[in-house]
Amino acid sequence: MSLKFVFKPHTLQFKQEAGTSRGILTQKQAWVLKVSDDEQPGIYGFGECGPLPGLSVDDVADFEMQLASVCDTFNDLDLEVFPFNLDIILDQLVPPHLPSVRFGMETALLDYMQGGRRILYDTDFSLHGKGILMNGLIWMGSFENMQAQVEAKLQQGFSTLKMKVGAIDFDKECRILDSIRQRFGPDEITLRVDANGAFGQDEVFAKLEKLSQYALHSIEQPVKAGQHALMAEVCAGSPVPVALDEELIGIMDYREKFSLLKKLAPPFIILKPGLLGGFRHTSEWIEIAGRLGIDWWITSALESNIGLNAIAQFTARFENPLPQGLGTGQLYTNNFDSPLKVSQGHLFYNTAQEWALPEFN
Known part of the structure; x- marks a missing residue:
């Protein structure tokens, strides 16, 4: 098994302006994560990272560079991920100042471990x-x-x-x-x-x-x-x-x-x-x-x-x-x-x- 992450940015466009006390929102930047294994073709896990401007601790100018660094480190390690070691791996690889990266990787891996069906939990x-x-x-x-x-x-x-x-x-x-x-x-x-x-x-x-x-x-x-x-x-x-x-x-x-x-x-x-x-x-x-x-x-x-x-x-x-x-x-x-x-x-x-x-x- 050799799990690999890739990602791509996706700019979400609001249907209408969304007003909060922190300002008016017209778009939201997101990064879509995809994890797969060449030995398991056709099975993909998807996740999403998306810091909120002015609110998230990882709302930083070089966010994409930091996301790429975490994904590259994960990919270089040729990891096997199971429910019992998921949190251990994420604790070691994702710095605390990147909570949305942890969320995106965690959800993508949960999706993958459940067969890539977009069903993370049977409820x-x-x-x-x-x-x-x-x-x-x-x-x-x-x-x-x-x-x-x-x-x-x-x-x-x-x-x-x-x-x-x-x-x-x-x-x-x-x-x-x-x-x-x-x-x-x-x-x-x-x-x-x-x-x-x-x-x-x-x-x-x-x-x-x-x-x-x-x-x-x-x-x-x-x-x-x-x-x-x-x-x-x-x-x-x-x-x-x-x-x-x-x-x-x-x-x-x-x-x-x-x-x-x-x-x-x-x-x-x-x-x-x-x-x-x-x-x-x-x-x-x-x-x-x-x-x-x-x-x-x-x-x-x-x-x-x-x-x-x-x-x-x-x-x-x-x-x-x-x-x-x-x-x-x-x-x-x-x-x-x-x-x-x-x-x-x-x-x-x-x-x-x-x-x-x-x-x-």
């Missing part, structure tokens, strides 16, 4: 048509644009909406939330908001108090990551339950993960495997959260359908009843055709649908 989701409950994401934009997004998500059958806040006028954002609550009570529509760290120390509690009028399920990352004393105060005193997101990025050591969650004591954490270093690290966060009585859900990080498929299948293993954040497959004009389909606020894997994967020279 009711991947094999038997069971859907995963999701939230519908409302991107930042004009008041009218965000209202239109709300209407579209409601028509698509979503019962949980997640709205980005912190970029347009706060009162206008509250008006949108109020308009939803005027029509639907919390027993009909669950509302989440995501501030992406946009609230300052001098305003955060006033804004949280205002938001509490709308019976919100949670607010993601109300203040910027790294302000542990402030975040602990916010988690303890917020009238809206807090979910940590960016706060988790870049923490790879198990003891540091445990220390952070014990100190901040959030009601929720949000897990993005592509930013956290793949499934081994995501599983560690889940295990620690369980020990500390913290709930969690998983979201994709603007991956194409290749990365999204892996994340969704990993998520399905836990049968978490909370709505997950797995709707990124609908964002792009040039995504890869896949069995992933969204219907009535759920993500499904249609086993009758074929994949259309990128060609490699």
